[in-house]
Amino acid sequence: MSKNTNAIKDKIKKKDSAARQFVNQFAAEDEERKTDIKKNNDNNNINNDVNINNDIVNDSKTDIDLKNNNNEDNIINTTSILSSILDDEEPSKEFVGIYFDADVHKGLNKLVINKSRNKKKKKGIKSKIVNDVIRQVLEAEGILSKKGD
């Protein structure tokens, strides 16, 4: 058998089946995802071991009703928070370390993936989401003045 024939025979035998190609594409995407997650973690501004001090949120003087009760001051409007992400100028930042509940952390990661999908600027989105949610709470409580006031 000639060298050429052998080479072609090898190509035929080595050709992946549809099943193998289908499965391997997932395996390749898994590897890519792991690399992306590592890059995001390295670039993130907030330490993932975040501890929210419940005393601030649960202070009896600041009875925050997070349910929808038609009181505009106390409603956290996630649509308006998320729509403003990436559009505003960025003020100076300070690094803090706080703890999240595991399911909150997981939900936040999911939200970041969903919201950063089509954005050119992906760096720091997690920090912005948390920062802006807290800002709204503090503005509602009069601790911070609203932007533009």
Add this chain to the structure above:
Amino acid sequence: MSVAKIITFGISKGGCSKSTSSGITSFLLSREEKVLAIDMDSQGNLTSFLTGEYDICDVFENKTVLEAITNGDARPYIFNVKENLDIIPSNDYLATLAKTMYSNKLGLDALEKALKPVMDRYDWIIIDTPPGLYEQTLLPLATKSDEGSYAIVMFDGSMFAYYAIPKFMEIIQATQEAYNPNLKTLGILFSLIDSRAKENEAMELAVEEDYPKLKFESVIKRKATTRRLSIEGFESNKELDNAIEYYVPFVEEMKKRVKKH
């Protein structure tokens, strides 16, 4: 603490009795052990078969295996069928699984992650799959269990099914190599076999030659009472014993093979 053994019924051809066989197997196992049935076919036949519900899009809206996989936790999507038998249902929306997995960046371990909180609640997890190379087929095969992960290949005695066997075996092998090293092919189950068909013996010989010792000794012959099970149901059905007659020895043989592994 022991966890569930996973059995996935599959073949890359429709109408080979995957749903009926996985449903009756779930029912029989649940007589003595705890079983979770999972419907991974957007047709929802296993769901209808076990729950008696045919309006599955309305009844199980947003409460199916699709949501379990997307949300990473099967617990809110488990419905009780009868004592010892639960189901995670399916409906037509499961057809969007590929798109959902892509959007949420989920891998082939997504079902395994969703089942992790409940693996120790059951002795068996029985999974019905659609005919073909889909995520709905791969996810169950990629789901690992410390007690074992097995595939049962369905065969209805037809030429189409004969050529579908190697396709499904290829899917099993590819998934085993990439995701689930402990995945094993438990056997090939001859089902819907028409006693009158002349080619039965030849088909049996052909399959034995191609896949030595894989064929189950038990053969599920075509029966009108089995077909009527989807109409009469499992409860208060006078024909029940007749309908499941061939499945009783099959389930015993299946359990023996699992024990051997």
